[in-house]
Amino acid sequence: MNSPVHKPTSIKDIARIANVSSSTVSRALHNSHLISRRTAERIQSIAKESGYSASAIARGLVTQRTKTIGVVVTSISDPFVSDVVNGIEEYANDHGYSVFLANSNAEPERETKVVQSFSERRVEGIVVTSSRVGALYRPLLSEMRIPIVLVNNQHPGEFVNSVLIDNVKGSADVTNHLIQLGHRRIAYIGDRFGYQSDMERLTGYREALERADLPFTPELVVHGDGKCEGGMIGVEMLLSLPKSPTAIFCYNDMTALGALRQLNLKKISVPGDISVIGFDDLFIASFTQPPLTTVRQPRRLMGRLAMESLLKLISGEDSATTIKVPAELIVRESTAPPREDLQ
Amino acid sequence: MNSPVHKPTSIKDIARIANVSSSTVSRALHNSHLISRRTAERIQSIAKESGYSASAIARGLVTQRTKTIGVVVTSISDPFVSDVVNGIEEYANDHGYSVFLANSNAEPERETKVVQSFSERRVEGIVVTSSRVGALYRPLLSEMRIPIVLVNNQHPGEFVNSVLIDNVKGSADVTNHLIQLGHRRIAYIGDRFGYQSDMERLTGYREALERADLPFTPELVVHGDGKCEGGMIGVEMLLSLPKSPTAIFCYNDMTALGALRQLNLKKISVPGDISVIGFDDLFIASFTQPPLTTVRQPRRLMGRLAMESLLKLISGEDSATTIKVPAELIVRESTAPPREDLQ
DNA sequence: CTGAAAGCGCTTACAG
DNA sequence: CTGAAAGCGCTTACAG
Numbered sequence: 030m031n032s033p034v035h036k037p038t039s040i041k042d043i044a045r046i047a048n049v050s051s052s053t054v055s056r057a058l059h060n061s062h063l064i065s066r067r068t069a070e071r072i073q074s075i076a077k078e079s080g081y082s083a084s085a086i087a088r089g090l091v092t093q094r095t096k097t098i099g100v101v102v103t104s105i106s107d108p109f110v111s112d113v114v115n116g117i118e119e120y121a122n123d124h125g126y127s128v129f130l131a132n133s134n135a136e137p138e139r140e141t142k143v144v145q146s147f148s149e150r151r152v153e154g155i156v157v158t159s160s161r162v163g164a165l166y167r168p169l170l171s172e173m174r175i176p177i178v179l180v181n182n183q184h185p186g187e188f189v190n191s192v193l194i195d196n197v198k199g200s201a202d203v204t205n206h207l208i209q210l211g212h213r214r215i216a217y218i219g220d221r222f223g224y225q226s227d228m229e230r231l232t233g234y235r236e237a238l239e240r241a242d243l244p245f246t247p248e249l250v251v252h253g254d255g256k257c258e259g260g261m262i263g264v265e266m267l268l269s270l271p272k273s274p275t276a277i278f279c280y281n282d283m284t285a286l287g288a289l290r291q292l293n294l295k296k297i298s299v300p301g302d303i304s305v306i307g308f309d310d311l312f313i314a315s316f317t318q319p320p321l322t323t324v325r326q327p328r329r330l331m332g333r334l335a336m337e338s339l340l341k342l343i344s345g346e347d348s349a350t351t352i353k354v355p356a357e358l359i360v361r362e363s364t365a366p367p368r369e370d371l372q
Numbered sequence: 373m374n375s376p377v378h379k380p381t382s383i384k385d386i387a388r389i390a391n392v393s394s395s396t397v398s399r400a401l402h403n404s405h406l407i408s409r410r411t412a413e414r415i416q417s418i419a420k421e422s423g424y425s426a427s428a429i430a431r432g433l434v435t436q437r438t439k440t441i442g443v444v445v446t447s448i449s450d451p452f453v454s455d456v457v458n459g460i461e462e463y464a465n466d467h468g469y470s471v472f473l474a475n476s477n478a479e480p481e482r483e484t485k486v487v488q489s490f491s492e493r494r495v496e497g498i499v500v501t502s503s504r505v506g507a508l509y510r511p512l513l514s515e516m517r518i519p520i521v522l523v524n525n526q527h528p529g530e531f532v533n534s535v536l537i538d539n540v541k542g543s544a545d546v547t548n549h550l551i552q553l554g555h556r557r558i559a560y561i562g563d564r565f566g567y568q569s570d571m572e573r574l575t576g577y578r579e580a581l582e583r584a585d586l587p588f589t590p591e592l593v594v595h596g597d598g599k600c601e602g603g604m605i606g607v608e609m610l611l612s613l614p615k616s617p618t619a620i621f622c623y624n625d626m627t628a629l630g631a632l633r634q635l636n637l638k639k640i641s642v643p644g645d646i647s648v649i650g651f652d653d654l655f656i657a658s659f660t661q662p663p664l665t666t667v668r669q670p671r672r673l674m675g676r677l678a679m680e681s682l683l684k685l686i687s688g689e690d691s692a693t694t695i696k697v698p699a700e701l702i703v704r705e706s707t708a709p710p711r712e713d714l715q
Numbered sequence: 716c717t718g719a720a721a722g723c724g725c726t727t728a729c730a731g
Numbered sequence: 732c733t734g735a736a737a738g739c740g741c742t743t744a745c746a747g
Binding site for chain 2: 036037040078082084085086087089090093095100104105108111112114115118119122126127128129130131139142143145147148149150151172257293296298312313316317318329357
C-alpha cells in the first residue's frame, strides 16, 4: 500500500562505491577535462551499472536553468495545433529541452492557472498557439518576464516574438491561380466574426484582383461562419446573384466543404461549372469529390521556427521579432478554366 | 546581449520584507494552521505584491515529488493520440499535475532518449500512447520502476496498467446492427498486417454471426491495408464474388472511405444496394457521401481514465490493472436494410 | 505560534 | 587532477 517510488541512486552513492568525492563524480559524468580519463571511465561505468539517472531537478536548482519550455494551446485536439506542437517538440528535443503541454480550452481561469504553473516550474520560455491571445492573458505573460513566442498571433513587446503565416500572399496566390485559369468573376466566402486571418485573406484577394486590373465586385464577397453551413449558405447567396461567379474562393476548407456540398445538391459541376478553392489543407481536403485545391500552412515548420525563435530569445540573441512563413498552393481537381459560354 | 532571465524573488526576499523567518513564510504560503491568521495574510499579500512564484524545482527537490508526469506518443499529429492526450492533460491539470509531452516517432533512439529524459526529470509516472510498444522499450520502462499506463496496448507487469478499447464488443455491435437491419451476407474488410485491433474486430464479427446462427463465409473476409486503397481493392474483390455481400464492415474508417469511393465509381448505391460501416469515427466520417455509420472510441475519456489509473498507481492504491472502455456505435446514413431482391 | 538548522542532489569556485 | 565547502530555494522535524 505504500508508494512504489524508489529513492533513486544519487551522486553520493556513486562516490561511495568509486571511493572518490561527489565533486569528482559530478565532473566525471560531465566529461570534465579536469578528470583523468581512467577515473572518468571507471566512474561512468559504475554509474551505468547502478542505473544512475542524474536529477534534472537538483541540477536545475543550482544552474538556474531547467531546460524546459511550456506550450499553451487552446486545444491539442485541433489538427493545426497538434502539427505545430509536433514541430515544437521535435526542435526542442533536438536541443535538449523538454516541453510541458497545457490546454487552455480558451477558458480564462485555465489560462491563468496554466501560466502560473509554468512560472512555478521555471520554464525558460513559452510558446502560445491559440486562435487569439485573451485580453486577460497578455499582462500575465508579460509580467512573467519570460521569453514568449506567439504562433499565428501578434502582440509585439519585450521578449515576445511571433511566427505568422503570410495570409495576404497565400490568398493572392489563390486568386492569381484562378485568374490565370481565365476566371474573371471570382467570389470570396469569408467569415463574419472579423478574424484576422479572414481579413488578411480578403486583402490578398483584393490586391490580386487589382494587380490583374479586374474590378472588385462587392456582391461577390459574402460571409459564412467558417463552418460547413456557412459555405452552403454562401453558395446559395452567390447563386441568387443576377450573374453567378465562375469561381469561389472559400477562406477556409470547412467553408469549401459546405460550398462543394451545396453545389453538388444543386447539380452544379465542380470544376466544370464553377471552380472551388479552400484554405488550410485539412486532411479531408484530398478526399472530397473532387479533391480540393487549397493552401497549405507549413504547420510543423511553423512549430520548429517558433522553437528556434524562442531559443534565440532565451539565449538573449538578437533576432527577428516577426517571422512570416509562406503558404503553399496545393492544386487538386476542384479548379479548372471557366466554361467558355460563361466567360 | 545577456540573458533576459531575471532572478525571481525567493522565500528569503519575502522573509526579509515581512521581517520573519523563511520558515514562517513557507508556512504562511501553505496556509499552515501553525501560523496566525494575521501573519499569514500579511505575508501572502507581500508575496502577491512582489510577484512571488514558488519554485516547484526547489520544492520538488525536498519533497521528492515533482507533480509531473510524462506522456510518450508516436506522434501528437495523430488525431486519436491528440484526443487521448487532451483527456490526460485535462485530468492531470485538475489534479495539480503538469505533463511533459514527447513524440517518439516510433524511432527506437528517440524512445530511449525520451524515457531517459523523463527519468532525469523525475516524473512520477508515464502514459504511453503508441500503436505498439517497441521491444526495446519494455525493459527500459520497467527498469525505471515508475508507474506506467499503456493506452490501447497491453503489457502487464508490476506498476503497469492498461486502458483498452473493447474491440470485440464494438465489432459485435457493428455486426449486430447489420444483422438487425436484415443483412445475411456481411463482408469484412480487414488489414493484412495482423494488428491486434484488426484481429479483435474480426473476432467480434465472427462471434456476432455465430450468435445469430449465421454462417461464417471465409470468402467474405478480405484484406486491405488500412488505407483508402485497401478499401477500394477490397470492394473490387467482394464484387467479383459469385454472390456479392449486402453489407460491408470495414475494420477502420480509412478503409471504409476507399470502399465508398469504389462503390461510387461502380455506380453502386450506398446504402441502397450495399451498406457500408467503418470503425474509428474520424472527423471525415460525418462528411462522406453518405455520412458513414461507424464506431467511436471515447478517446478523451480513455485519456482521463489513463491518468486516473496512473494517479492510483502513483499513490500505491490497489486498482484494476486493465480497464476496458466500451466503443459507441454511431449510426449515420451508410447503413440501411438490404434490398428485397437481394435477400 | 515562530525560528534555527538540516537536508533534498546537484554544480562550481576555491584551495591544494 | 581531486576534495571540502558553499549554495541553489525550498520543507519540516526539533526546540522553544
